[in-house]
Amino acid sequence: MRALRLIAYHLERTGAATYRVQAFRRAAAVAERAGVDELRHRAETGALTGLTGVGRTTAEVIAQALAGREPDYLVELTGRDAPELTGGHRLRAALRGDCHTHSDWSDGGSPIEEMAETAAELGHEWIALTDHSPRLTIANGLSADRLRAQLDVLAELNRRIAPFRVLSGIEVDILADGRLDQDERLLGELDVVVASVHSVLRMPEREMTERMVTAVSNPHVDVLGHCTGRIVTGRGRPESAFDAKEVFQACADHGVAVEINSRPERLDPPRRLLRVAVELGCLFSIDSDAHAPGQLSWLGFGCQRAEECGVPADRVVNTRPADELLAWVSASGPR
Template sequence: MDPVTALERIAFLLERELPSPHRAAAFRSAVGAAAALPPEPISAADAERLPGVDPVAARVIADATAGRTPRYLLETEARAAAGPAPSPAALRLREKLQGDCHLHSDWSDGTVPIELMARTAGALGHHWAVLTDHSPHLTVAHGLSAERLREQLDLIEDLNGRLAPFRLLTGIECDILADGSLDQDEELLGRLDVVVASVHSEPRMERDAMTHRMLAAVRSPLVDVLGHCTGQRLGERPRPPSEFDAEAVFTACREHDTAVEINCRPDRRDPPDDLLTLAADLGCLFAIDTDAHAPGQLDHQIGGCERAVALGLGAERVVTAWSVEHLLAWAGAR
């Protein structure tokens, strides 16, 4: 195994773990230096002198150039393999998925450039993916102004010429503002292939006001997917779910053909089980999305598949299982 492959594999697996973004970034920063090395063994001490290479990455480079599988890679692979195996039903649904409607790049709060996210999605078997960096209201996440979003659209057009047959679709994760309006110019939203609308501010808003806010968004013909609807967070720094009339919101999603996102991040699992069951019973469409902020997180889709098959959802109700032509026709018709 060459050092670049080893470093990239370790970074990918650490990104899947979620708590290790800085550790993963250290391995990705070492890739450039490793790529410039001649095909000869190098000591860990010499590797550590390379730009962007810390002591742990240096040992990985030294092992790989000497023809040894790096110990750090073996340990990371072992942790990844220790988790529960996916069910056969979830694997079958995952095989039918053709894309992902929700991922971020370093243009907002993602960790890597757009092209790396796109190429990783393609390597995982996707035919398409939607780039959905944040809208301007979310300044903490470096949300995109209208001008920056237009620049991104030009970049994606150029990038798709190199990515074919994979296709990166234009999109945004647009903030649903407190009054239910959308946090971006409507003309510009109308140019995008897919719009994911999510609440990021005032999550503890009073129930009726939050319901009004979300109804305004899912009824908009500009919105295609309702993202992480409760905003809950799990784990060490939990955040309780927002309160709203879920039956009213999901009924509006069904009536206006807006998909409900099954957010696959292990620290979200949004909607919670009871609301996901309600949305399924009401006949909603769904988008099984990773909300990935790093390449390894694109591999979280299997968790959303497990939740979908537990409810008996078939691929026909999952927009991320559709061909790019079907997806664009649906989004365009809305």
């Protein structure tokens, strides 16, 4: 049922535990299989919890939805959802897609199709699926064989969900020497390659600078992901040290977009570095880095910060339709 899926969506936006989100998604699937007639009968007889996967809370949501009411739990959640944005609305309206998303093929929480369906509901025309590369074992990174299998899945999915498109991609780990954690020939077959540092984040500044410049100089790289690696919530994590002017100049020289990561715990790069990238003429990609459908709407956080720092819309690559984005990728690399 839609109410159960909406609750899962809003739970994801507020950073709720995955098991809570999955409980509502499982209940939604069970309710859809049961059908309205059986649900009504069970609601009238107090037997909704007799359905496997439906507990007391989800049963109450179902009963209230069947009665034509907006469920109390949904009302409560929407009242304490993510903070209201005070800016960035014009830029958000200009975005056509999202260059950085994850699915349950790596460390995301939902199937590719569910990510695509939610993106379409949000008004996207496309998303790039960028699951992790093999070195990141904690995130169930994709081996070359698994990535090739995913390409076959995407080809079939895109036939079914057209005109919406799921572009093939990867968030490839930047290794300590600047090489990329995936077969170069396979990278050349992908639509979008986001390159990010996930390890040895406290490398000395000179070495980190050389590492990142080497990576963005690779002709397969399209986007430099969450460049400082910082975490600004909870116990936090400090920024990696690197020469921002040198790294961003390399991005500008090689046509690599600097990611404006919209995750509330990242908000990367910091404003002072974002302004440096603007001054150097960089391209940008405002991305959700979503690991669940409810996180796809986080793009607004990145748009607000981009607007505050003077990022022009015509330098944001995901304001482009899919074909124009792919033309930019082809012009800037060897694909």
